[in-house]
Amino acid sequence: MATIDDVARRAGVSTATVSRALRGLPNVAEATREHVRRVAAELNFAASRSASSLASGRTNTVAIVVPHVTRWFFGKVISGAEEVLRTAGYDVLLYSICDARARERFFAKLPLRGRADAVLVLALPVTAEEVGLLEGLGVPVGLVGHRARGLISVGIDDEAGARLAAQHLVNLGHKRIGLITGDDDPLRFTTPRTRRTAFREVLRANGLPSGPELEAEGGFTFAGGERAMTELLSRPSPPTAVFAISDEMAVGAMKSLRRHALEPGRAVSVVGFDDHEMAEVLDLTTVAQPVAEQGSTAASLLLRQVSGHRPDRPERIVLPVRLIVRGTTAPPSS
Amino acid sequence: MATIDDVARRAGVSTATVSRALRGLPNVAEATREHVRRVAAELNFAASRSASSLASGRTNTVAIVVPHVTRWFFGKVISGAEEVLRTAGYDVLLYSICDARARERFFAKLPLRGRADAVLVLALPVTAEEVGLLEGLGVPVGLVGHRARGLISVGIDDEAGARLAAQHLVNLGHKRIGLITGDDDPLRFTTPRTRRTAFREVLRANGLPSGPELEAEGGFTFAGGERAMTELLSRPSPPTAVFAISDEMAVGAMKSLRRHALEPGRAVSVVGFDDHEMAEVLDLTTVAQPVAEQGSTAASLLLRQVSGHRPDRPERIVLPVRLIVRGTTAPPSS
DNA sequence: CTGTTAGCGCTTTCAT
């Protein structure tokens, strides 16, 4: 592998000039630059990342910390962020944290220390202590899906989303409205709690029952949603409508309803959250949120800070949600 | 951030000893090692990755090249690989290549040059030229989902899987069997072709019709599967059974069938591929493949090569598939 | 506009 010295020698200039020419810095004669470029190409030269990192202190890398690469939502967010980062010339380091042990190890060792110019953390509700550790990294930190004082954050208004769903079902005249949540305990996501609280408030404000007997846990998965709905149906007085806080769970719930000969949108109404690809095809009423965009927005903010932008106050961007009414919601059948 | 010199000074030893002690190399007195460890911890020291890479020539990083982080299959493979790599102390660099342009750029610049000790490429059917470029990286390269001469590869027997599905439907007595494939042209995956060919062979061998008029393209997505099934149903003489080469498409197909009042498993049989989480809940007959395991297996092989193992012949591992018969397949109804 | 010269923070012989 050719080094910068090989290029310099062959081009008849100094290494400094090669470095400048190749990185597009000013103060290089256009002719020289062209010449250096040609020689570098001939030699198939590419600057060693570790050498330039060591010398410059920059890594040209951004770390993304994510629970469950496997989940649709996170995959989308990652790919949104990845594209922005890649385009800006940054590499993406992936840290997947799928259980409490991994999380502990991650924060204990912070393997990304010194490896990234910025960090993007998805959905993990970073504790005060963890925030401290991340800040100690000395690079900009961005959060998607929840906030923490002092850090960039991008997300949606979960309360508003949940309220939209709840109010829609209330307006249709439902009196017993269930909730399929996803508590995912080991990683302690905040989203489920936030949505649940807002959801309950709407019910209470409308004089409707709410609470554990109308709620079930679906772990954010299709199978979990199916189980949760089945459980709700087995309760003494089952709901006539449910709000599932993810589309995947909502679709699982629809499956359960059909299995019980309860047509979604007729016997029981269902509202999901996300506007997953399946929602449209299945005619599922849902609270739509921009997903990839949360990743790309966060990545852009992060890069701005990397290149010196120092906002006066922590940047927090809230992307809009909206209710998409489709066929799975209707007035109660009786 | 403390450097190795700080630790050495404070511990009263040389930097060489610190380096050895902290990396667990031999020839360090146990007492010294313990002492150095303690001091390092006090100072919150972590060796700079770029400095050690530069000095040692190793990066402790593995790159994963993947199309569509967003797709269930790839997410699973990544997380399988990630776990093995993380456990072995390697970081994961993610390169997502979701269209032909990105692919071209990637191979033109090979941004991972010098950044990784090994490369894992998922599903991209690497052309001879691309294989050359990857080999030129000078690090072990592993492939998941297809093979190339000289490179490690891990996958399943796609022919066998497709045959299993086809034969099952033939045995049930179906005479017109459709195929929902996913050609995904821009990236030219080989999997769809392989499965289609094997599938057609079985039909032909059994004297049954096959070919384009019984096939439709579903792009590996739920919505695509739904469209593909709808298209098949609109043809002059629609199939009484279909094989979708992914579960997500199979589930989409089931949706289409229901919309046409054709109960899957009664009016029309459906077989999927993957054994996605949804398959069990939806009672979908499918060809099961180990997914995360393909990632972890490939990662392990790669790491073995990184640490010097030189197999005599290219390593190719084929993981087993099996047919799981569930409720969506039955003899033709008429 | 270009060259010289120090490092960046580690690893790795080679001595001792």
Added chain:
DNA sequence: ATGAAAGCGCTAACAG
């Protein structure tokens, strides 16, 4: 078992 010292390949002042 430990230390001294020479780089690894690049960037960033500083001169000119």
